[in-house]
Amino acid sequence: MHDPITVAKAVASLGTSLLRVNRGLMVKGNRRKPAKTLELFEAEYCPYCRHVREALTELDLDAMIYPIPKNAKRHVARLVKLGGEKKIPFLHDPNTGVKLYDSEAIVKYLYEQYALEGEPVPERQILTSTLASLTRAKFGGMYAVPNKPAQKRLELYSFEASPYARLAREVLCELEIKYLLHNCGKTPGGHSDYYPPEIRHEKMKNYMPGTENRRKFLERTGFIIMPYIFDPNTGVEMCQSKDVIEYLRKTYGA
16 A cells, blocks of 8 residues: 555656546557657657557557756767757657657657557647646656666656655666556556456456456566566565655665
8 A cells, every 4th residue: 555645646647647647647559569669759748648548558668768858968968869959859760760850740750650540640739748847847757866776777667646655766766767657558448447456356357458468467466566676686566656766766876
């Protein structure tokens, strides 16, 4: 169970999700997965980056995340080498060689390249995305903090609209930790995905997600609770926002 402080933080984070209630929650599906992992340079607070992250959740696509918060240093050189500018969001698709900066162009590309045939490209709706960012302005994910590098990239199971996963992503951004993001959005029409994870785990023995990334997550861990991280540098695997955040700050904060 979550502690009261984490619940309070998640309730504050929920405001961001409600402002974007139609985005980054459910999986629409994809016609194919990229053979090579997509690379996204972004920042958790950025409203333009949110539009891209929402699309990745909706398409059930993984991506290597390179956080670029304000005052960032760790991944800036790679960003500039690949794209030529220190701007976010920036997408690199090693499968096609495509490199894009503009969020609308990135989402249009992702949908045209990977979405199911005929799936319309969602509008950016920058007003609500900006308001969503403002609700998190005092909580984190905007500025880099002193940090230590992770030699091997971490993995995070998350989905964009999750208020609990957002808390972990904010800390990963602040600490400039590169990680492989496994987007695990909810199944359209799948009511079991909306039950608390404890009920699914204890009462729904035959639970099987309707989306590929959730099925892989369930096969790996035996349950679905997000955020969930795997750190190959220490062998640690854990869920629950409070524990994940404390671990990240203790291990990689300077």
